[in-house]
Amino acid sequence: MIDHAHDLASVRDATERVLTAAAELDNASVAEPSRLPGWSRGHVLAHIARNADALVNVLEGRPMYATASMRDADIERDAPRPLDVQLADVRESGARFQDAGAAPADWSRTVELRNGVVDSASRVPFRRWVEVELHHVDLGIGYELEDLPEEFTRREIDFLVERFTGHPDVPSTQLTDGTHAWSTGRASDKPEVTVTGRPADLLGWLCGRRDGAALAVDGDSLPALPPL
Missing domain, CATH: 3.30.1050.20 (Nonspecific Lipid-transfer Protein; Chain A)
Known part of the structure; x- marks a missing residue:
């Protein structure tokens, strides 16, 4: 059985890990390539933040992204920002996700994600956990698949x-x-x-x-x- 409250706590812990690790970077290293083709570390951090807001949309009954092109444009817009702005965005968007997850809700309801994919609302926190953990690895700053819980x-x-x-x-x-x-x-x-x-x-x-x-x-x- 999926325990969404447990997964929300796991997301919070994973977010703190990525924030602590990324705080050791500087503006130059944020602009360097990540392990994802065509993306800098700034792209990865921007995606982590925008994904949090997108999943708030899902939990609150709105489309995850307005359009696929706007999703991509938002990441491109946010990727070049300096480190302090990136970290603040990841922290604040993560807090918004935690607030949405703490709101009274029917966690057995079906929600819609990207490309028509549907899932139980109770699995959304785990999906967010996946985003934070795997993209932490993608940053290429010393956190490896072997380090995952x-x-x-x-x-x-x-x-x-x-x-x-x-x-x-x-x-x-x-x-x-x-x-x-x-x-x-x-x-x-x-x-x-x-x-x-x-x-x-x-x-x-x-x-x-x-x-x-x-x-x-x-x-x-x-x-x-x-x-x-």
């Missing part, structure tokens, strides 16, 4: 495995870290591929942040996953 890594693997389950372009695949096992891809009585590795490497492959070179593959080659 164990609970987060397991749940995000669960989430991504579910997302690819039944996808016609993904072969029937079993994943294991030696303790837990997951199945994803096309339905089959027997997996076509078994992928084994550390949780951080499994997550990195599933979320497109690692190429899977550290994973062991039994069967066909490592499946190519569709973009998220």
Whole structure:
């Protein structure tokens, strides 16, 4: 069962971690490339802030973004700002998200995200947690997939495995870290591929942040996953 209050607290803690780490940067390093192609660290910080406001929209029954082009334009507009402005924006937008999450609400209701995706309102805090944690890694400032909370890594693997389950372009695949096992891809009585590795490497492959070179593959080659 999803515990939205627990996830809201986890989002708050993750936001503090990224703020503390980013505070060690300077204006020059904020303008340097992040690990995301075409984005500086300023783009990543701007996205973290604007995503918080977008998810407030979701919780309050408004469209997540007015348009896809406006989402992109807002990030481009905010990316060049100096570090102190970036940090203040991440902090203040994060507080707005926490306030929206604390408001009395029916957490079992269905909400709409980008591109017509729908989900339970109760999962919105976890979706925000994903944004903060993975984009902290994307900043490339010493926080790695191995540093993610164990609970987060397991749940995000669960989430991504579910997302690819039944996808016609993904072969029937079993994943294991030696303790837990997951199945994803096309339905089959027997997996076509078994992928084994550390949780951080499994997550990195599933979320497109690692190429899977550290994973062991039994069967066909490592499946190519569709973009998220």
